[in-house]
Amino acid sequence: MELKFYSPAKAWTEALPIGNGRLGAMVFGRVEDEILQLNEDTLWSGQPTSWECPDAKAHLETLRHLIKKGRYQEADKYSKHLMGPYTESFMPFGELRLRFEHGNLYQSYTRRLDLDKGMSQVNYRIGNVDYTREIWASYPDQVIVLHLKASEKGCLSFHATLDSLLRHKTKQKEKSFVVQGQAPLYSAPNHQPIGNPIRYDDPKASQALQFAGALTAKTVDGTLHVDQDGLHVIEATEAVLFFSAATNFQSFNCPPKASDKRPVLLACHHLKIALGTPYQVLRERHLSDYQSLYHRVTLHLGESAGGEELATNERLQHYGASDPKLIELLFQYGRYLMIASSRQGTQPAHLQGLWNKETRPPWSSNYTLNINTPMNYWLTESCHLEECHAPFLDFIGHLAENGKRTAEIYGVKGWMVHHCTDIWCQTAPSGGYGDGDAVWAIWPVGSAWLSQHLWEHYAFSKNESFLREKAYPIMRAAAEFCLDWLIEGEDGYLVTAPATSPENLFIAEEGPAAISQATTMDMSVIWDLFTNCIEAAQILKVDEAMVAQLQKAKSRLHPMRIGKYGQLQEWFQDFEEADPQHRHMAHMFAVLPGRQITKDETPEFYEAAKSTLNRRGDEGTGWSLAWKIGLWARLGDGNRAFKLLSKLLMLVTENKEAFHKGGLYPNLFDAHPPFQIDGNFGVTAGIAELLLQSHEGFLRLLPALPEAWPSGNVKGLRAREGFEVTIKWDNHQLVQAEILSHAGEICRVYSQCPLRVETNGKVLQTNRDSKGRVVFQTEKGERYFLT
Template sequence: MKIDGFYNNKKSNSITLFILTLCFMLCCKLSYSQSSLNSNSELSERIYTIWDNEPAPNRGGDFSITKARGYPYDEDWELHSYPIGNGYMGANIFGRTDVERIQLTEKTLANEGLYGIGGLTSFAEINLDFNHENPTNYSRSININEALAYVNYSHEGVTYTREYFMSYPDNVMAIKLSANKKRKISFTLKPEIPYLRDSSQKNTRTGVMKVENDLITISGFIEHFSVNYEGQIKVINTGGALTATQNGDKSEITVTNADSVVLLVTAGTNYELSEDLFLEEVHNKKLDKNSYPHEKVSDLMQAATEKGYEKLKQLHLEDYQSLFSRVKLQFNTAIPTKPTKLLLTEYQADASHHYLEELMFHYGRYLLISTSRAGTLPCGLQGVWSQYEVTPFTGGFWHNINIQMNYWGALNSNLAETFTPYIEFFDAYRPKANRLATTYLKEHHPDALAKDSLDNGWTIGTGTTPYKIVGPGGHSGPGTGALTTKMFWDYYEFTRDTTFLKETGFPAILGMSQFLSKTLVPVNDSLLLVKPSASPEQKHNGDNYITAGTTFDQELVWENHNDLLKAYKILDIQDDFKNTVEDELTKLDPIIIGKSGQIKEFREEEYYGEIGQKNHRHISHLCALYPGTLINESTPEWMEASVLTLDLRGNNTTGWAMAHRMNARARTKEGEKAHTVYSKFIKERTLPNLWTTHPPFQIDGNFGTMAGVAEMLLQSHEGYINVLPALPKAWDNGAYSGLVARGNFEISVVWKNGKATAIEILSRSGGLCKLKYKGISNKNVTSFDGQAVIFNKEKADLLSFETKKGERYYLKI
């Protein structure tokens, strides 16, 4: 394990920052290669590590404890285990030396779960009995730069090393056990199938294990959705002896006196993402119970075995680092040489050292790459990790903010590819979403039904799993669908992928506007209100508050309609519905200021807090501020009211809700307040393994604050690129490279004493670049070869210039 410092004292701080700036400017003169990710990659190379000097405790799950209706709760898994993942699978590593516990999750394995719509459930437990008591020089870690996990320790004069990774290219978990002396690797592999239940019990699950030579196969059936599952664990020893034992329904492999051992793990189910899966109403017919994953799992194992550990590792590193290495971000602070849990404890007592704030950003990118890759399901509430029999809130894809928050940071932190799973998921559930729209309109707006049901558009409600989607209603209004399509528009804005816009983005946004248009009820000639309408999860007098025209619904209809009109223009499409949208857009009256000076959550609200909970976790009426764009610097009264509303709402809330507040404060350009809520989030909602908690553990907090850090350093939603728009004093000196702005511009910045000293723009799609920073119009813009670039002075703090695809541009400030 490598833990290296970067800054050591105040003197070296200023020297290092000078070197950063000098390197940045020198890099401006370097020859440019189209394949290079960042011309200023020489800024520095920090190694980010999550580590501990003790194994994770392992007391197991407790069925007497439920969290968010999930069970059994396992505190040690949640707080102390270290996660690795590849989008398909996730594993939690405990790093123990007596009996190592590796808990395995496969994202498609589901039982009935909560609400009967399916829920993630643990796949297997992999136990390695080493019987090494009282180790010395112990450490366990995750190298975030490489997505490699380690366990290192000494026992009876021998130094032992374990290396773990989860490969996306080969969809396999690989573990290598080695020692500094020959013939010292001995252990017994003892897998377990968790939560077996007979047909008389809820969440019926069967399973068997068998061992043959060096391979243990686990397989079984979960009745509710007819899920067939299989996992394989292969033991490849160099030297020593291997003994396979079948003892009833238990399978074990014992390795004795080996020089080194590699374990390979593959897993899968008969799940197939398809339109039919969501259209099928009978739960146990959603999957073909006569389809088995054996061949798929065996092929993965054979391919991984043939490649061997070193080749698998090489491919893993090439794949992972091609994503992770795109962005560098560092504040002027040293990397402490203390266990991560101790850093957290010290930060909770004194938040004056800001390394943990930097580390959390990079950890979020690590987790997103680990949970969401093309060909896998999207990232749910718990990413790709669950030790539960019944996972809290199903571990699914909740559409009144949580799934969207999971992807808020994908685009600006240069990980657009991680959004692909949601696009694939949408393509599969879209036909069912069309039917849900018709069903909803039949109930609430039968007179608005179209002759062709496809013209009713589509909709989606909150509770969604890999097996079922639902329509809006109850505690959240139809705006959940438009909160979803915002992701599609942003994906286009950041990537400028016109093929995506034409084939997926435009049809999605159009269909949502078609549906939302039919939910609008005229109040008079100048006003249209969504009815029925609800602001997510707000209650009044103990019941869900259902009304007409909540700000949540009105603002998101506006956002979707506005995005649709922009798409119409880009694709040069004209039709009658465009005229309808243009007319409706003027009649939504989405933002209203109340008598307290607040953004109203409900139209009938006068003073803040008259309806609903004053300090509610959701700030749904501020979705037009973030992730929307309606509230911005061109609407100063609304911005002022948003600031007041955030002040009134407060920060004493759940994990993901703090993350939303952080992003909202970034949009109001209140860097200090954004930093305050981020610091509070780390202190109160971050666990020793740096997972974050609702509670219980929900990964949306990790991703929401990751997005918030990027949003504080770079914004582009107001028609221009705003550099360091919400920089707090805590981050007075620093640098980043590789963050992305709308228009598909990759931005790099160095700053000192709160002021930018150098800016680089890589134009990945060409087109007009508008750049905002104080006094920027008095500076010079140069190309990669040092030539002056002609630009327009829009304002003192705003300039614009035309760019060419693939070229870099520089400003020294």
């Protein structure tokens, strides 16, 4: 399975991404002048700092008074008192450029991203010589590797250099060419271009992140030398280049050290090991590591509609969602991008995953928590990449540490975080000290949403040690915050105030406003957190008093309501939306990623959720389309989800961008536009939801199969309660399912048809519960076949 092109990339959104979670590159595949645009995941602007408003508690009381009086626009303006600085920005590392001496009159050109191998490949011919490049990022060896080869002896000559848009210097260090530099010390005010008044090598720059990258090579023949101008290979037949990079980032709460030599030492350390290792050994280590993750899941949705020999962008333009193989490619591409941008020990994937070329990236290329970053990680558990979830779970723990201080300043217990954050784990409202907008900056319940990821990791794995030692303490502290944050409304219900429904506005008497109380999203997120905490405490047999407190508070939460259009009401009153087709689906949290609204348990709200989606319409940004695909899957309408999938699988080029019109760039990056990776990750998760669901406490096999996929199979999807599931279907009917039990839990499967369950060649006695679900006890490590 591969992305394929017959010409070099002209734009960044045509280049092909590689990564090992820490090091990333966009490979352009140019012939005479190749470019790899480079990133390192800890290279950010800024430093740890204090971002809270010291008078937040007093301002909160005033803000609540305005809300209580219904002075919503005034509340919006007053909320600016709570805003801290904008977040810091993810920085581009620079470029690796290779200038070849063979000219540019090429033929027989192809470039590929081989998803099976996790490698970028470039092939072309000049004269009678065939040139090949194989480029990949090794997680085991922490280097980017370029294998270059000519078919004729002595025909490979090139010069390689490193450059950066950040302040830097270059030098020769033994057999390596090294770039050293410094990230900007301060965030850019008002999102303007960044300036830095201090030199990278000034000892006074004690708080600025320093970075280094090193490049070296080995050849089979020819000559190789390194000088202050770069790395030079002359008249070789084959060469291998190694690049590594590092910064002096220590942790989210530790300032970088002045004049730190570790970036150079660490980068050169990785190169030294790689240089002393045979190429084939490095290659096999990469393949073994990468394929151990990637090969866990396979998906077949039908035969190709044609055009498999076309370039990927042409195939996208001509066939789109009508080609099942293109949908399979998009599904697996999301899994590939997750492996490439989020590995154990790295930073979590941000708005652009691991890749960014701008010193002022869109939305700072940061972590936006009211949908985008959580959506990044929906696929990790269901699509069998649970190890890739680890950086985000660790990051949540870091936010919980900083969020305790933010909560204390508000005068409440536990921990809290708002909408935007960065590598330094900012937890106060990010808004340029009042330059921001309440509709996105004021969102105090981030800790409740993020805690769901900890619970989900447990629910899929049933790892009780993880629940006890890591998940539950963070979840419990988030619940403590919510208990303290909730106040009693006039009707006796517990409400949040201030509350927003990101990022939509309602029409109040005085005009559009963002801030009110008890938004449906707030109440749904807190319901989810309280439910998960209660279950966790009961599993761990702890905190009986806390459980009782949570149960009582949960019963008093402001309830969901159905509005005048039959829709799930977005705000505590049935306000008109400023934008009825808004891209955000915040009040649909209870459907996805939550579990509060289901067909069996809440049928009236289930139907209201459909009305909401119909009212929202089928347009949207890339990530919004991905969310709607997942929502329609949860609501059992595969055909509607497929319609949205068809909208996502549309070609977007750099010269025809229109904000809020989703689609895919030629390299299949999701177009917000501009590029945001959450749509790639979200659509992979959404496709999985069409085929398997387990959020209701039982398995639904093929719960929302589109008519466009009459026959197919999927192998290796994961379900809650520790099950791994393989499904085969034909003529829209289940043929067989295989369930591997990793935890020995009771398995419940919903089926309208009789199911025969076998294991080890024996037919099991099964029961049906009161709702018609087939129920059977499993043993850890055993496989069960359902026909």
